[in-house]
Amino acid sequence: MKLLHLDTSALGANSVTRELSAAIVARWQAAVPGLTVDYRDLDANPLPHLTGPVLTGVDTAAKAEGDAIMDQFLATDVIVIGAPMYNFGVPSTLKAWIDRVAVAGKTFRYTENGPEGLATGKRMIVASGRGGVYGDSSPADFQEAYLRQVFGFLGVTDIEFVRAEGVAYSDQHRVDALKSAHASIAERVLEAA
Numbered sequence: 001m002k003l004l005h006l007d008t009s010a011l012g013a014n015s016v017t018r019e020l021s022a023a024i025v026a027r028w029q030a031a032v033p034g035l036t037v038d039y040r041d042l043d044a045n046p047l048p049h050l051t052g053p054v055l056t057g058v059d060t061a062a063k064a065e066g067d068a069i070m071d072q073f074l075a076t077d078v079i080v081i082g083a084p085m086y087n088f089g090v091p092s093t094l095k096a097w098i099d100r101v102a103v104a105g106k107t108f109r110y111t112e113n114g115p116e117g118l119a120t121g122k123r124m125i126v127a128s129g130r131g132g133v134y135g136d137s138s139p140a141d142f143q144e145a146y147l148r149q150v151f152g153f154l155g156v157t158d159i160e161f162v163r164a165e166g167v168a169y170s171d172q173h174r175v176d177a178l179k180s181a182h183a184s185i186a187e188r189v190l191e192a193a
């Protein structure tokens with residue numbers, strides 16, 4: 001079994017989502033003997049924007065890297081992403097990675113009956129961090145809602161969110177949000193692994 005672990009926070013050791021994504025991966029490693037874990041820190045090691053030369057393959061190095069990202073995504077069984085809310089959406093480093101795996105003919109296609117996701121059979125767990133409080137269905141949420149939409153479109157419909165929100169309200173909010181998020185990892189993620 002293969003697990004792909006991505007971190008995207010720009011806050012380094014102070015990151016909520018890095019702490020939570022590491023805890024989620026540790027749970028999976030404990031639950032699944034022989035689990036292969038691939039890790040990429042998209043903050044330290046970002047992909048270039050999907051510009052014309054990258055999209056068309058004129059930039060051959062970026063094209064080759066994009067192809068490798070796609071192969072890694074298609075081969076993985078479980079994806080764990082540390083995804084903070086940045087400006088109501090996801091970090092642009094994560095968007096650049098998504099731009100490499102959302103490719104017509106590879107991970108989705110259009111049919112006479114509409115779009116069809118091709119990257120099926122995967123599980124995804126997102127460690128979500130938010131300074132404010134949005135809950136499950138805020139119209140201001142373009143972070144979790146976007147991730148559910150784009151990966152669902154690709155066929156990844158088994159998505160769980162481990163959320164720490166309101167972390168900017170106060171130190172106590174941050175402590176409480178992390179405590180509750182860690183408890184939910186223990187309850188839900190291990191059970192499903």
Ligand SMILES: Cc1cc2nc3c(=O)[nH]c(=O)nc-3n(C[C@H](O)[C@H](O)[C@H](O)COP(=O)(O)O)c2cc1C
Pocket residue numbers: 009010011014015016017018083084085086087088089129130131132133167168
């Ligand atoms: C560049 C930047 C943009 C942010 N934008 C938002 C935002 O739009 N809404 C929000 O609630 N919090 C926002 N925050 C706060 C983060 O979502 C919050 O600090 C979260 O914990 C970040 O995850 P991290 O600790 O893993 O980096 C932003 C933080 C940064 C650094």
